[in-house]
Amino acid sequence: MEIINQKLGYTKQTIQKVNTITFRASQYNHVTDRYEKKKLHQRWCQIGSHLVQRDLYSAFLLMNSEPNLQNTNQDLCNKTFTTFLALHNQHIEDLRQVKKTFPLSMGIKQIK
Numbered sequence: 027m028e029i030i031n032q033k034l035g036y037t038k039q040t041i042q043k044v045n046t047i048t049f050r051a052s053q054y055n056h057v058t059d060r061y062e063k064k065k066l067h068q069r070w071c072q073i074g075s076h077l078v079q080r081d082l083y084s085a086f087l088l089m090n091s092e093p094n095l096q097n098t099n100q101d102l103c104n105k106t107f108t109t110f111l112a113l114h115n116q117h118i119e120d121l122r123q124v125k126k127t128f129p130l131s132m133g134i135k136q137i138k
Contacts, residue, residue, distance in 0.1 A: 044088065044095050051084035056103035069133025073107075078114055079133060086110045 027041050034041075044051075053061040057074040064071060064080070071080050088095070090102040121134050128134045 042095055048096060049088075049091070049098075051087045051098070052080055054087055054098055056087065056090075056098060056100050056107070059100055069131065076111055078111070079118060081132070082114055082117070086114075 027043060030041050050061055053063055055062055055071070055073055062071075069080050070077050071083060073083065086107075087098045087103065090106060091098050118134065121128065121132075
């Protein structure tokens with residue numbers, strides 16, 4: 027991580043290591059405040075009445091985590107989810123319009 031920070035030109039450590047066993051971003055649902063086990067092939071998850079791409083949602087949860095990266099801050103998630111959802115939906119739509127094949131692990135299908 028120090029090498030990556032150096033290559034990016036960061037003088038302070040800005041890249042942080044996350045314990046994926048304790049954080050479990052891919053399983054947490056900030057609306058229900060519960061952990062929901064998902065199968066690895068499930069690339070989309072239901073958050074409230076919205077369907078979101080699992081990896082993007084995990085990044086959202088990390089962005090809204092406590093400073094120690096141990097827990098997600100549910101209040102912060104509630105405040106920023108509308109903005110995330112708008113950006114998420116636009117980005118997914120943009121990806122679907124691209125004439126390119128993406129890895130199946132992304133769960134993005136192009137519009138034909």
